Amino acid sequence: MVTCSADGKPNTTVISQVYYVDETHVALSFQFFSKTIRNVRENPRAFVCVFDIAGQAHWALQLQFERSETTGPVFDAMDMQIEAIASMTGMSGIFKLRAADIYRVLSVERVQHPPWT
Amino acid sequence: MDVSPNITELERKIAEVRILQRVSADINSTLDLDEICDIALRTMDELFAFHHANILILEPDNTTLRVIASRGYENQAVGGRVAVGTGVIGVVAQKRRMMHVSNLGQQRAYAAAQRREMEKSGRQAQLGDTIPVPGLPNAESQIAIPLIIRDDLIGVFSIESPVPRSFGDHDRDLVTIVANQIASAIHNARLYEERRVAAAALQEANASLEARVAERTAALERELRVAQALLKEARSRVEGPLLGDSAVASGLRETVARQARAVAPLLLTGPAGSGKEAVARAVHDASGRSGAFIFVSCAELNTHESLFANRFELASGGTVFLDGVHDLPPEVQRVLHVTLEEGQRRFLRGESSVPDVRVLASTTHDLREPPPGGFLPLFQLLAANRVMVAPLIDRREDIPALVDHFVRQHARRLGKVIDRVSPDSMRRLEAYTWPGNIRELKTVLERAVLVCKSTVLEVEGEQLNEALAVGSYRLVSPLGSGGMGEIWLATHRFLVRPAAVKLIRHDVAPGAAREQLVRRFEREAHVTAGLRSPHTVQLYDFGVNDTGSFYYVMEYLDGLDLHRLVTRFGPQAAERVITLMRQACRSLAEAHERGLVHRDIKPANLFVTRLGTEFDYLKVLDFGVVKEQQSSQDATMLSNQGMVQGTPAFMPPEIVMGEARIDGRADLYSLACAAYWALTAHTIFDATTPAQMLLQHVQARPIPPSKRSELSIPRQLETILMTCLEKDPANRPASALQLDQQLAQVRCEAAWTNERAREWWETHAPELLAGSS
Numbered sequence: 001m002v003t004c005s006a007d008g009k010p011n012t013t014v015i016s017q018v019y020y021v022d023e024t025h026v027a028l029s030f031q032f033f034s035k036t037i038r039n040v041r042e043n044p045r046a047f048v049c050v051f052d053i054a055g056q057a058h059w060a061l062q063l064q065f066e067r068s069e070t071t072g073p074v075f076d077a078m079d080m081q082i083e084a085i086a087s088m089t090g091m092s093g094i095f096k097l098r099a100a101d102i103y104r105v106l107s108v109e110r111v112q113h114p115p116w117t
Numbered sequence: 118m119d120v121s122p123n124i125t126e127l128e129r130k131i132a133e134v135r136i137l138q139r140v141s142a143d144i145n146s147t148l149d150l151d152e153i154c155d156i157a158l159r160t161m162d163e164l165f166a167f168h169h170a171n172i173l174i175l176e177p178d179n180t181t182l183r184v185i186a187s188r189g190y191e192n193q194a195v196g197g198r199v200a201v202g203t204g205v206i207g208v209v210a211q212k213r214r215m216m217h218v219s220n221l222g223q224q225r226a227y228a229a230a231q232r233r234e235m236e237k238s239g240r241q242a243q244l245g246d247t248i249p250v251p252g253l254p255n256a257e258s259q260i261a262i263p264l265i266i267r268d269d270l271i272g273v274f275s276i277e278s279p280v281p282r283s284f285g286d287h288d289r290d291l292v293t294i295v296a297n298q299i300a301s302a303i304h305n306a307r308l309y310e311e312r313r314v315a316a317a318a319l320q321e322a323n324a325s326l327e328a329r330v331a332e333r334t335a336a337l338e339r340e341l342r343v344a345q346a347l348l349k350e351a352r353s354r355v356e357g358p359l360l361g362d363s364a365v366a367s368g369l370r371e372t373v374a375r376q377a378r379a380v381a382p383l384l385l386t387g388p389a390g391s392g393k394e395a396v397a398r399a400v401h402d403a404s405g406r407s408g409a410f411i412f413v414s415c416a417e418l419n420t421h422e423s424l425f426a427n428r429f430e431l432a433s434g435g436t437v438f439l440d441g442v443h444d445l446p447p448e449v450q451r452v453l454h455v456t457l458e459e460g461q462r463r464f465l466r467g468e469s470s471v472p473d474v475r476v477l478a479s480t481t482h483d484l485r486e487p488p489p490g491g492f493l494p495l496f497q498l499l500a501a502n503r504v505m506v507a508p509l510i511d512r513r514e515d516i517p518a519l520v521d522h523f524v525r526q527h528a529r530r531l532g533k534v535i536d537r538v539s540p541d542s543m544r545r546l547e548a549y550t551w552p553g554n555i556r557e558l559k560t561v562l563e564r565a566v567l568v569c570k571s572t573v574l575e576v577e578g579e580q581l582n583e584a585l586a587v588g589s590y591r592l593v594s595p596l597g598s599g600g601m602g603e604i605w606l607a608t609h610r611f612l613v614r615p616a617a618v619k620l621i622r623h624d625v626a627p628g629a630a631r632e633q634l635v636r637r638f639e640r641e642a643h644v645t646a647g648l649r650s651p652h653t654v655q656l657y658d659f660g661v662n663d664t665g666s667f668y669y670v671m672e673y674l675d676g677l678d679l680h681r682l683v684t685r686f687g688p689q690a691a692e693r694v695i696t697l698m699r700q701a702c703r704s705l706a707e708a709h710e711r712g713l714v715h716r717d718i719k720p721a722n723l724f725v726t727r728l729g730t731e732f733d734y735l736k737v738l739d740f741g742v743v744k745e746q747q748s749s750q751d752a753t754m755l756s757n758q759g760m761v762q763g764t765p766a767f768m769p770p771e772i773v774m775g776e777a778r779i780d781g782r783a784d785l786y787s788l789a790c791a792a793y794w795a796l797t798a799h800t801i802f803d804a805t806t807p808a809q810m811l812l813q814h815v816q817a818r819p820i821p822p823s824k825r826s827e828l829s830i831p832r833q834l835e836t837i838l839m840t841c842l843e844k845d846p847a848n849r850p851a852s853a854l855q856l857d858q859q860l861a862q863v864r865c866e867a868a869w870t871n872e873r874a875r876e877w878w879e880t881h882a883p884e885l886l887a888g889s890s
Contacts, residue, residue, distance in 0.1 A: 016227035017220075080216050081224065084208040089228040090245035094235070 001028070002047040003039035011035050018050050018061070019078055021102060026063065027074050029082065030099040037101075040065045046103065049111070058111050063103035075100040136163050137294055144302045148309045153302040154186030160295055161188070161276055165288065169253055172299065173199070173206060174272040182210055182273055184251050197251035204250035206273045209261040213270055217289050219282040222257045258283035260292050264300035271307075274299055332827055339687055357522050358392025358506075358555050359399055361515025365507045369396060372504050377403035382457055382476040384442070384499040386484055387506035390556030393479040394440060396506055400477060401436040408435025408474075414884075416444040432474045442478040442499065454495040509551040509558060516547050516558070523559050524574055527566040535566060535574050542576040549581050560594050587668040588658050590618055606673065615673040616657055619739075638667050644713050645740045652704035654724065654736045674736060675885050676726030679791060683720065683798050686881060691830050692869035693733065693877075694795045695860050697725065700735035701788055702857035708740065709781030709853055715740060716779065718787035719767040720794050732874035765810040766800035767791060770844045773811045782846035785856055789841030793819070797826040801842065815844065833863045 004010045013036050019027040028048075030037055040046060044065035051058055069075045079097045086095035140160040144153055154172050161170045169189040173182040180201050187194035202211045209216050218224070235244060252259070252275065261275040274296040278284070284292075359369055369392075376383050377400055385393040394412070401410040411432040429437055439445070445453070457476060484492075484500050492500065509516070520538055528535040538546070542565075551557055565576045590607040596617060607618040642659040659669035679697070683689065701723055708715060715722075717739060728734040769786035771779055793801045801819040804810035819842055823830040837859050843849050850856040867873075878885070 014227075014230075016224055076212075076214070077216075080208055080212055080214065081218055084205040084216065084218070085221075085224045085228050087203040087207060088248055088250055089225065089232060090247045091228055091232060092245060094243060095228060095231070 001036060001049075003036050004043050004045070005039045006042040011039055015048075017078070017081075018048060019074065019100070021074055024105055025066070025102055026061070026105060027069075027078065027100045027102050029078055029097055030068065030101050031082070031095065031097060040101070060109045060111050062106040064106055066102045066104050068099040068101050070099050072100075074102070133164065133291065136160060137291070140295060141298055144298050145305075147302075148306045150185065150303065150306050153299065153306060157274070157295060157299045158186060158188040161292075164291055164295075165276070165284075169256075169277040171206070171251060171275045171277075172272065173210075173251070173275070174303070175201075175210065175270055182206060185272075187251075190253070194251045199250045200248075203248050204252075205259050205261050206250060206252070206275050209263050209275075210270060210273050213263045213265060215260070215262045215289070215293065217284065218259045219284070220257060221259055222255060222281070253277045253279055255279050257281040260284050260289055262293055262296040264296060264303065266300050266304040271300060271303060328827065336687065339685070343685055357519060357526075357559070358395040360518045360522055361512060362518070363512040363515045365512040366515050369504075369506065372396070373399045373403055376400050376504070377405075379502070380475065381461070381502045382478065382499050384484075384496075384503040385477065385479040385506050386503055387479075387481070388508045388554055389481050390554035391506045391508050392555045393506045394438065395555075396504070397436070397438045397477040397479065401438075401475070404436065404475065406435050406475065408433055410435055411437045413437060413439050415439050415441045429474055434473060436475045436477055439476065439478040441480065442495075443480045443482045445495075447493070450493055450495040454493075454498060457495075457498055509554040513547060517543065519555065519558060520546055520562060523562040524566060527563045531566060533566060533569065534572055535569060536572045538574045538576070542574060545578060545581065546576060556594075587618055587620070588660050588670065590616055590658070590670055592618060607670065617671045617673045618668055619671065620668045635661060635667075642669060644711060647711070648704075648707055648713075648740060650704045650707040651728075652700045652735055652737060653707065653740055654738045656740075671738075674724055674726040676724060677882065677885060678738070679720035679723040679725060679795055681721075682725055683795055688798045688826050688828050689795045690828060690865075690867075690869065691796060691834055691863075692865040692867060693874075694792050695834065695863055695865065696733060696869045696874075697723065697735045697795070698788060698792050699857050699860050701737055701791075702853040702860070704735075704737040704740075705781060705784050705788070705853040706857065709784070713740070714779055714781055715784045715787075716772065717764060717767075718784050718791060719764055720791045723791060727878065730871070732871055732878055733869070765807045765814075766794075766802070768811065768814055769846075770815045771846060773814050780846065781853060782849045782851075785841045785849050785853060786843075786846075788856075789838045792838055793822050793842075796822045796828070796830055799825050829866060831863050831865055834860070834865075837863070 001015050002010055002012050015028060017029055019029075021027050026048075046063045046065065048061045048063060049058060050061065075097070078100050082095050082097045083092070086092045089095075137160075140156060143156045147153060147156075157172060158170050170187065171184050171194060172186040174185050175181075176183055176198075182199050182201065184194045184197040187197075199207050201207050205216055205218060205221070232244060235241070256277040257280055258278040259275060261273055263270055264272040264274055274292070276284070276292060359366060359373070373396060383397075383400065385396055387393055398410055409432060411428050413428050478499055484496070484503065509519075520543065524535055524538060527533075546558070546561075553560070561576065561580060562574075565574055565580060569575070587607070589609055591609075592605040592607045593615075594606050596604045596606050605618045605620070607616050608614070609616060638661075639659075642656065645653075646656045646659070648656075654674070655672040657670040657672065659667070661667055677685075701718070705715065705718075715737065718737070722738045724736045724738050726734050726736060767787045767790040769783040771783055790801050793799070800810075802810055802813040802817060804813060819839070821835050822838060823832075823835050837850075837856070841849050841856065850859060
């Protein structure tokens with residue numbers, strides 16, 4: 001996931017999940033990416049590259065941050081999954097969903113290789 | 118238009134519906150948990166053609182889930198556990214919400230990467246342990262559904278696949294339908310099991326309750342019989358002493374009428390045997406008080422102050438009679454004095470209507486002259502309302518009425534017909550001084566009735582006072598009587614020690630036959646006197662008295678024989694019976710070694726007593742003496758003498774058959790019969806006539822005692838008893854010592870200790886302990 005601060009400094013990070021919300025929206029988990037979150041709050045645009053292992057494909061998504069949810073079905077489903085993984089791997093208390101950030105999908109593009117390879 | 122994909126889809130859906138219909142029918146047709154799980158897992162196979170599914174049940178602690186059925190795992194997952202809140206299944210149970218994950222491996226890898234990063238940056242302390250959970254280690258897709266019935270979580274149903282995104286929304290819906298069926302079926306199966314267990318418990322409780330009710334009923338019936346006997350005996354004691362036309366007798370009757378409604382304590386004075394207890398009972402009977410008349414022998418209460426208080430409680434609403442109140446320990450006298458005084462004060466102040474317990478007391482002390490230092494306060498209080506019960510000598514004109522009453526009473530009890538007392542006898546009775554008062558009169562008449570052979574009662578001069586002696590012993594009061602004679606409490610003329618004297622009647626006229634009989638009696642008495650076992654009753658003396666009766670003098674024992682013990686208190690615990698039997702064995706072993714066979718071992722001849730600090734000390738009575746004479750009697754004689762009333766029930770087959778050679782094993786048979794009686798309160802055979810009983814000893818096999826008692830009888834003990842009851846002596850234990858050793862090996866639920874024996878006596882028969890030592 002690539003974000004950019006208001007003064008133009010980019011930041012790249014690795015995220016575990018891109019949740020499908022509906023045809024025009026995805027959700028990303030807000031756990032502990034402080035720089036990413038700060039950037040998105042300053043500049044709502046983001047770029048995400050998704051690996052689909054089963055489909056052997058990669059997708060590039062242009063996103064626009066819309067809102068942050070701390071309750072509701074999307075938050076609950078994401079929260080349960082994170083808690084299930086955290087409890088098995090000794091990460092309880094560290095892996096904790098603080099919010100589900102909802103993004104509008106501006107574009108989706110299939111790419112042969114991720115841009116950095 | 119290409120419709121084939123739609124047709125295929127339609128066929129698939131129809132197949133799914135059929136599978137779901139079948140699973141619904143199958144799963145609801147059973148209440149067996151294993152079968153329910155099997156149907157559910159088989160359905161998963163049919164719907165998805167894969168093999169990874171788990172059914173977990175929430176444990177009663179509500180913190181753990183346990184796999185009860187699984188399919189498709191290399192290592193059988195059944196029995197595996199996961200904590201609520203851990204992993205996909207644990208979180209589903211915690212949140213009670215379904216979870217559908219499609220990229221579990223990816224998420225795990227991400228978490229592992231994060232973990233490594235933290236470890237590298239030195240933040241290990243924040244990390245917990247990784248926890249394995251049941252299921253595929255490389256699962257990518259998983260649907261886990263909580264099994265919920267009426268808001269209660271009962272478990273989790275989970276399916277897994279190693280392939281990412283294996284399950285779509287449609288699959289999730291199908292699994293949800295099956296999970297709901299599973300939850301419902303498991304719930305039904307559990308309810309059914311709970312009810313089955315509850316019904317079984319109820320049935321068991323019912324059976325136990327019925328048994329307890331039956332046991333309690335039997336105990337109550339026994340208590341009732343004992344109470345009735347005591348009541349009857351008490352009534353008979355009331356009647357006599359108030360009879361007669363003398364001024365003394367009229368005065369006593371008036372006193373009774375006057376005192377009956379009074380509430381103040383009443384003190385009865387007068388010499389021993391004058392009838393003070395009878396007057397007290399008459400006062401109680403006429404009082405209309407609903408409670409009991411409780412007799413307290415103060416001389417026996419020296420070390421039992423608490424018992425004294427208990428007796429007062431028993432007398433609530435009735436009367437307590439303190440016999441020999443002068444014997445009360447000073448401390449108890451003080452307590453009683455305070456209690457009586459307080460009761461009187463409250464009564465005078467009108468604080469209570471009537472004192473709850475009427476106190477009557479008796480003393481043989483002469484209160485006309487105070488002792489040096491004056492009366493104790495209790496006596497001052499009691500003496501305020503006192504009545505003198507005069508000695509018999511002062512109411513001599515009542516003697517005919519009293520004689521008539523006691524003769525009728527004894528004749529009725531002994532089953533004799535006596536029309537009158539001869540004039541000479543009556544003159545003797547009226548002329549006699551009666552130092553023992555009415556009690557002595559009653560005793561003399563009892564003995565006279567016992568030996569009387571016609572309808573006219575004769576009382577010879579020697580039967581009065583001086584005649585009531587055998588050898589160096591003076592007879593005090595009768596203790597009992599049987600077919601062959603009577604037993605008296607006696608005291609040595611010079612030594613104070615009490616003794617029991619047995620007088621044996623016979624109908625053999627003077628002459629050679631009688632001489633022979635005397636010699637045999639003497640020979641057997643010599644042998645018996647030589648027995649040294651502490652479990653054999655000691656013989657002090659023997660002889661023939663002036664009236665021609667044989668007598669022998671034995672140590673006097675407090676306690677009761679096994680016959681009375683079981684009659685009064687019912688079947689006894691196996692460990693106690695073993696303890697008693699072993700003591701009898703030791704007595705018999707010595708006798709058998711000397712060639713003496715008892716021949717009449719029966720519960721009435723096994724006397725349970727206290728010897729010093731030892732409780733349940735058993736003494737074998739009636740050893741050998743005149744036994745040969747008895748056994749040579751013909752059957753008619755046996756019947757006439759009442760022998761068949763008890764003894765046939767304990768008679769070994771070889772004696773029944775009249776075998777010439779009888780040895781100690783005959784006693785072992787009888788001892789086993791007695792033990793059988795003690796364990797079950799039944800004789801080994803049920804028979805309505807002596808002949809039937811004797812026949813069964815020869816022919817029938819007894820029912821094992823465990824089948825006739827509600828108490829537990831160790832199998833080992835039963836085997837030993839049944840061996841002793843073998844018809845052929847050769848099949849019984851070879852000796853009493855061998856039997857003793859076998860009994861020592863029997864393991865019981867609890868040991869019969871001296872402490873338990875002491876508790877038993879103190880609880881059940883404290884009155885029998887007081888005087889013994």
